[in-house]
Amino acid sequence: MKALRTLLIAAALGSAPALAATYTVKAGDTLSKIASVYRMEPAQIMRLNGLRSTTIEIGQKLNLGNVAAPATTARTAAPAAPRGGAYVRSTASRFLGIRYALGGTGGRGIDCSGYTSLVFKQLGITLPRTAAAQWRTGYAVSSRNLMPGDLVFFNTTGRVASHVGIYVGDGLMANANSYQGRTVIEPLFGNPYWAQRYIGARRVLS
Incomplete structure (x- = not known):
């Protein structure tokens, strides 16, 4: 009854009650963005989760402690970085x-x-x-539906997903190419070597 009374008072006052919360990291999230949504400091989230850096991974569950639930994510979330095809390629x-x-x-x-x-x-x-861990991020997309920013994967050593690049549109991918000895943009399926070793793509950009 006491808990119910607290919730009713909070509702009447127009304030959100403090809740023990966890948050699952999604594509596009950063620690500062999550902290902004929940009106916290990044350092607080780092302490609660024993993080030594601001690096977070998609699917990671973060303990947010007792926080006030955000009124609306749309009003408090930081603006997303631009992710159009031209921006990805640039x-x-x-x-x-x-x-x-x-x-x-x-x-x-x-x-x-x-x-x-x-x-x-x-x-x-x-x-x-x-590359193997990146293969497990996002969700699968077919080669017919590739969009700039999709991760493209290859089997070059007998293991699944031993090489990864970024599709940048127009049948091209950007990747760190050991044969050429540097990072380059080159044909994806127009190159027989890559076409024969292609195993799939994953989309992590929303």
Whole structure:
């Protein structure tokens, strides 16, 4: 009865009651964006979840403690980064020419999943580190319905999803190419090597 009375008083006063809440990270979320929606500081969420950095992954469940439920996400959410085809291609092109280095994430070199992670970070999305883990993000899309920003995957070593690139439209993909030794934009299905090893695509941009 006491709990019910508290809820009724809160409703009458037009304020949202404090709730023990968890939040599942979605495509496009950042820690600061989630904190803004729930009127928290990013540092609070980091402390509640034992996070050592602001990096979060799609599907991750975050403990938000006792927070006031947001009145409407539309009013409090930070504006999403632009994600049109031209913007995706422009963002991917910013990091072309970086030397390929297995396990690299930038600076002196970068590998395929390091490149996709770097580009998607600019789009407001944190991807898992490896191609195999990125294969498990988002949802599957057919090759007939590819859109700029879709992750495209290949089997190059006998393992599922051992290489990943970003579809940028017009039958092209951006990727860190070990054969060419750098990040490039090149044909996707127009290249027999990639066409024969293509295994599917995943969409993580909403």
